[in-house]
Amino acid sequence: MLFNKLKTKAAHLIRGASAEEQAHNFLINKGLKPVCRNFRCKHGELDLIMTDRQTLVIIEVRFRKTDRYGSAVESITRAKQSRIIAATQMYLAAGKTDCPIRFDVVAISGNGRIDWIQNAF
Structure with missing residues (x-):
């Protein structure tokens, strides 16, 4: 049982890393700089x-294999937005920026569709 949970968790992390890589490359092709x-x-x-x-630009990458439990975009709740904003404040505290x-x-669906929502929140 524990092995299956670890195996499922590992697969989830691999899918997440793959989605982030896909989003990263997509945005570079759109002219953004890492x-x-x-x-x-x-x-x-x-x-x-x-x-x-x-x-x-702070980018949240979301992947959903299906929309059965809501789309990738719908999974970014107010609480998640608050955590992203708080983490951004920590990032900015490490270095001054006035830009x-x-x-x-960037929402990626199981069929490979990529939706890039600028100024999402």
Whole structure:
């Protein structure tokens, strides 16, 4: 039983890393420049941090195999948004920046569709 749970968790992490890589490459092709990946702090994790011209962009990557329990975009609750904002404040505290900040979402569905939502929250 424990082995199956670990196996399921490992598969979940692999899918997540694959979705992040797919989103990263997609955004680079759209002209964004990478700054940081998987910034972790006590408030959570920032999946991707990139720049779009003079704007610092914090990107949440979501993958859903199916929409059975809601879409990838719908899975970003107010609580998740609050954790992302708090983690962003921690990231910014480490280095001074006076550029504009934007929060984007890249939602990837099981059929490979990528939705990029700029200024998502």
